[in-house]
Amino acid sequence: MVTKGFKAAGNLFDDPEEKVLRISPNAVHHEDCITGMKRLEAESVDLAFADPPFNIGYDYDVYRDRLESDRYLAWSRDWTAEVVRVLKPTGTFWLAIGDEYAAELKVMLQDELGLTCRSWVVWYYTFGVNCTNKFSRSHAHLFYMVKDPKAFTFNADADTVRVPSARQMVYADRRANPKGRLPDDTWILRPQDLPDGFRPDEDTWYFPRVCGTFAERAGWHGCQMPERLLGRIIEACSNKGDLVLDPFAGSGTTLAVAKKLRRRFLGFELSAEYARLVKKRLRGVRPGDPLEGAAEPLQSVPSTSDGRRLDRLTTPPRPRKKRDGSSSGQRTLPGVPPEDSESVSSKRGSP
DSSP, X not given: OBOTTOOOOOOTTOOTTGGGXXXXXXXXXXXXXXXXXXXXXXXXXXXXXXOOOOXXXXXXXXXXXXXXXXXXXXXXHHHHHHHHHHEEEEEEEEEEEOHHHHHHHHHIIIIITOOEEEEEEEEEOSSOOOOSSSOOOOEEEEXXXXXXXXXXXXXXXXXXXXXXXXXXXXXXXXXXOTXXXXXXXXXXXXXXXXXXXXXXXXXXXEOOOOOXXXXXXXXXXXXXXXXXXXXXXXXXXXXXXXXXXXXXXXXXXXXXXXHHTTOEXXXXXXXXXXXXXXXXXHHTOOTTOOOSSOSSGGGSSOOGGXXXXXXXOSSOOOOEEOTTSOEEOOOOOTTOOOOSSSOGGGOTTOO
């Protein structure tokens, strides 16, 4: 659905409104985002996506990610106010944020800046940091905000947004919509073992984090968003030719995906090195290029039943030496009863 207020765009690089931007589009600019956004005309951006520092002590190259809480919130108020100022009346803002300040920023965006929250999406990911003395975090918050709750862009019928329904894939129900359907904090061992548990039409989304071994990993920025996640947001909440803004360009994923999807794009990056590498990444992207990552992430990895269990390897792992010089054998997995009559390594060919 595209609501009132959308203006059809022309050629991707021939924007009739470019004269009011006062800054070059289709580029990343090396400067502070607040300074940069102040150079933008009010109501000139269709969609903004921001993945700011979470204020958790992450080791960026030039930014200090450990401010006093009041100072961090004051800074957040300053840059989000600029985002709201440059959004068109029909504009949309997506904010990715961690647990530490999610509540404060949501209230700020709604009560102080006048946005309406259409959805509080939970991004559930794998390959997160493994904690040893608490439950490992495996999610981030995605606030989907609009300026006008009655006038905004939402492409509910876009093929890249909709997914096959259970009626189509499981129940062979003739009542199923041939277009499929639109895409909870849940305790589950592995998301691929519950294929209907993370449907894109719900507000808990599963995408694996972009870890070091993934092909799409840029390799020089530790907080890289998956292209498929940005693809869903940009396809759903903007149209070809629209201007997409990212105040914290980081690894450049928002800009790269916007370019692939034939949107105009604009980013700011405080780090000179990151900005240089984002420009290099963008030079290798062409409008229409496919997005990196699996289109169906739940189907891109084996289920538990199809995987290889460590306690059932046909070749036993090499024992690790203890401090006293003796060797430790393979232990049984947590929750798996030990074998009574024979060792795991002797059960060759077992399922």
